[in-house]
Amino acid sequence: MTTKSKIALVTGGSRGLGKDMVLSLAKKGLNVIFTYNNNKIEADKVVAEVLAMGQKAIAYQLDVSKLNTFDAFVSQINEHLQEHEGNPNFDYLINNAGFGAYEKITETTEATLDQMYAVHLKAPYLLSQKLFPFMNENGAIVNISSGLTRFAYDGYAPYASMKGALETLTKYMAKEFTSKKIRVNVLAPGAIETDFGGGAVRDNKDLNAMIANQTALGRVGVVDDIGSVVAFLCSDDAKWVNAQRLEVSGGIHI
Template identity: 65%
Template sequence: MTTISNKIALVTGGSRGLGKDMALQLAKKGFNVVITYHSKQTEAENVVTEIKASGHKAYALQLDVAKSNSFDGFVANFKSILKSEFQAETFDALVNNAGVGVHADMSNTSEEQFDSMVNIHLKAPFFLTQKLFPLINKGGSIVNVASGLTRFSFTGYDAYAVMKGGVETLTRYQAKFLGDKGIRVNTLAPGAIETDFGGGAVRDNQDLNTMIAGMTALGRVGLPDDIGSVVAFLCSDDAKWVNAQRIEVSGGMLI
């Protein structure tokens, strides 16, 4: 295991699902970790407790990524926590993970749903990163979470997938802009994973699970711990020359 002393990662949406595993895997890589949660404070504190039990520092902050007007207040709180809890003024890795899905096809997607997807999946990684990158150390890393749905298409994820396509373009522009600051930016694109995302359909619907497994070269759907270790790698010095890339972690789905 690679040990990284005193490095700090911020994972948005780290109380559950993929974000939780990302936070735990980053701690295994030696990072101290700050996670954000929307409403599940108890779950977030449980993640913090688990990370602390492994010998690393951790903290949970509330953040609604859908409300960009709250970002200045969040960054002020984050700076305060860096100083008081981590004795630091900067950090090393940002994982833009927080998000929700909308299951509606093109004919049934409302403008309100579409705008919500824009706010959560495009505005948040754009403007939160804009406000946070001055605090990221040279040699640091940003990981934007997209989706396998930008490469293959399943009707019903139309608006969500469009936003994630934007995230992949955003990653390349961020990588170019931040390159002279020594900050790397990459996209992590998960395939179908057994979590509570989208109502837990992949996890709980056995027919759907079996169908997706049959489309996947490795013969199963993904699990959260298939994802977190790849994020931890991208945030670490082990990936120091990986930049502006889309890394799909789908087990070879629809290849």
């Protein structure tokens, strides 16, 4: 008798860390639903990679800053799962979608602050709220935060403040979602070589070297340092890990 694959939903899964999360979850034998903001071509490539592994995948367009689209998105997910799996439920939710903002506190505009709030706190809050009824028991939620909630670099206050709030929300989710025994944890990446922040860590050799020198393992992070940890948290291997902040940063600023 074939065991039915569990299902993970990843926001922002077409590139960077999100893409590696999708592929890492598929490698663990999960089927994956993920969202992309505007690049359908790249999203389709990720779907093809997952299908090549023998797992199911589908991508939906979602701009997490547009909160009035969430109900329609949830309906799409429900209909897809009902048609292809026989019920509208899934197992794991990874709140990953987002982007950075670089403005010092004295220069931060209200528009920037509102945007960071909408994307990094309000979206995970409301998406989790709307999707919770369709999560299976003994599932898990992983909220993606940042090492910048523990250490401070000039200019990241708008972004890091919302990630700090997300970390607090994670504890409350873990407390309130016990009715379904859903574990909720937060993963905080350190500096990673992606296009985040305009690709500064990846492309600025001086910044890359500075961060590497401040990191116990002697380098900056790369994309595949993160996805496998998300996959671990979305597995029975992490069945007793709950309400925790796990920083994946190679030991920066210790």
